[in-house]
Amino acid sequence: MNFNASRNVGQASGPRKAKRVSDVSVMGAPSPVQAFTPPGTFEQGYAQAGPPPPYQQGIQLDPNQDFGSPAPAHLLLDFGYMPGYPQTMPTPANIGSMIQQPIIQDMAMQYGNQLAAQGREAVSRELGRFVPVSRLRYYFAVDTRYVLRKLILIIFPYTHKEWMVKYDQESPVQPRYDVNAPDLYIPSMGYVTYVLLAGFMLGIQHRFSPEQISIQASSALAYIIFEMVLYLMTLYITNTTTALKTLDLLAFSGYKYTTMIASLLAALLLGSMGYYCSLIYCSLALSFFLVKTLRLQLLAGSQGPEQPAYGGYPSNYGNPNPYTDNWAKPSSSGTKRRVYFLLFVAITQPLLSWWLTYHLVPSAPSISPAR
Amino acid sequence: MLTLWNLFEASLLCLNAVCVLHEERFMQKMGWGANNRNQGFEDQSSMKYQVLNLVRSIRTVTRIPLIILNILTIIFKLLLG
Numbered sequence: 001m002n003f004n005a006s007r008n009v010g011q012a013s014g015p016r017k018a019k020r021v022s023d024v025s026v027m028g029a030p031s032p033v034q035a036f037t038p039p040g041t042f043e044q045g046y047a048q049a050g051p052p053p054p055y056q057q058g059i060q061l062d063p064n065q066d067f068g069s070p071a072p073a074h075l076l077l078d079f080g081y082m083p084g085y086p087q088t089m090p091t092p093a094n095i096g097s098m099i100q101q102p103i104i105q106d107m108a109m110q111y112g113n114q115l116a117a118q119g120r121e122a123v124s125r126e127l128g129r130f131v132p133v134s135r136l137r138y139y140f141a142v143d144t145r146y147v148l149r150k151l152i153l154i155i156f157p158y159t160h161k162e163w164m165v166k167y168d169q170e171s172p173v174q175p176r177y178d179v180n181a182p183d184l185y186i187p188s189m190g191y192v193t194y195v196l197l198a199g200f201m202l203g204i205q206h207r208f209s210p211e212q213i214s215i216q217a218s219s220a221l222a223y224i225i226f227e228m229v230l231y232l233m234t235l236y237i238t239n240t241t242t243a244l245k246t247l248d249l250l251a252f253s254g255y256k257y258t259t260m261i262a263s264l265l266a267a268l269l270l271g272s273m274g275y276y277c278s279l280i281y282c283s284l285a286l287s288f289f290l291v292k293t294l295r296l297q298l299l300a301g302s303q304g305p306e307q308p309a310y311g312g313y314p315s316n317y318g319n320p321n322p323y324t325d326n327w328a329k330p331s332s333s334g335t336k337r338r339v340y341f342l343l344f345v346a347i348t349q350p351l352l353s354w355w356l357t358y359h360l361v362p363s364a365p366s367i368s369p370a371r
Numbered sequence: 372m373l374t375l376w377n378l379f380e381a382s383l384l385c386l387n388a389v390c391v392l393h394e395e396r397f398m399q400k401m402g403w404g405a406n407n408r409n410q411g412f413e414d415q416s417s418m419k420y421q422v423l424n425l426v427r428s429i430r431t432v433t434r435i436p437l438i439i440l441n442i443l444t445i446i447f448k449l450l451l452g
Contacts, residue, residue: 215372215374218374218375218376219372219373219374219375221375222373222374222375222377222378223373225378226373226378236421236425237418237421237422237425238418238421239418239421
């Protein structure tokens with residue numbers, strides 16, 4: 001921010017002539033009192049583009065202006081006990097009493113608010129360049145019913161019939177309204193729960209120390225990053241075009257935390273036998289869920305959303321589709337690559353969920369019900 | 372255990388490995404040169420083309436930042452072991 005709101009405040013402190021902006025910037029703001037120009041006039045943002053409002057005439061940098069001369073008409077910051085110029089800079093004793101004035105406090109608050117607003121605007125602008133915030137908001141638009149149904153779906157997907165995501169004018173509907181839509185709430189909560197549960201399990205086996213929490217957390221995060229990079233590189237190198245976005249992929253790979261947490265809980269209750277049984281069952285369920293969900297998104301290729309065929313997906317390919325004017329028939333090699341990618345995802349998810357949990361499993365049931 | 376620091380080190384080493392592949396002495400000998408290949412437009416969907424394109428872009432983009440990152444990592448490891 002190059003606009004120095006306190007330029008030109010050197011008037012009262014002696015014959016300091018400001019000829020250039022850089023001079024004044026170097027001089028700085030000698031007195032805190034006079035620096036508070038009313039912020040309501042600064043609506044133009046950072047760079048002062050328009051003409052200054054009338055009672056800011058003191059701000060103009062006039063090379064011929066002698067700041068040492070008395071100019072009470074230029075400043076409306078007339079505090080009553082600075083009746084005229086020239087006046088020396090307020091002594092430290094005076095500053096204390098001046099700051100007590102309510103008008104100064106109001107102006108200080110307004111100035112602070114304005115600075116905060118500008119800072120917030122700058123931060124959100126910069127952040128918006130790197131992270132697509134509006135897209136993120138879509139993924140967190142969930143409610144309790146959706147979370148419950150989705151968790152049940154991940155653990156037991158075998159009775160679910162319709163896997164197609166409902167569309168709402170070319171964009172997918174929010175997860176709140178459709179249980180098939182991906183979301184990022186469950187993965188992020190799952191990540192936190194996994195870290196806490198890992199700490200708990202280490203504590204039960206007397207292997208815990210506070211550094212372990214951060215080690216587990218950063219390890220899980222590193223695996224997430226590694227997995228995402230692996231998937232993206234695979235998609236890029238094999239030149240597979242899908243309708244799957246990066247955040248969707250992140251969401252789907254985060255669903256394995258549910259598997260891991262369920263397996264860890266089973267390990268707590270039933271020991272390592274329970275852990276392996278639960279891991280195998282939940283992995284199968286997760287793979288089934290991922291295959292069903294991703295098949296529709298991957299194999300749709302680059303075509304836009306169309307009327308979902310609710311008769312099940314065998315009608316999507318094979319039969320002549322009544323909506324074929326939108327259907328870009330995927331090339332056979334492209335389809336094959338997509339199928340392989342789907343298999344790749346479906347296999348690495350259980351493997352990773354095993355890899356991330358097996359070192360936490362106690363060898364004997366730690367919490368035995370019949371004590 | 373794969374921590375964030377290990378991931379950073381591993382990726383730094385991999386990027387270094389990609390950047391030291393010499394264009395003249397190695398790539399062209401193996402037929403992976405970026406300029407003199409027959410770059411017909413029907414070639415652009417093969418995996419080899421994608422990989423070589425990726426290597427070339429990584430090399431162009433990360434040459435300078437990699438120098439800085441390497442220096443920082445060397446200093447860091449010297450000081451903290």
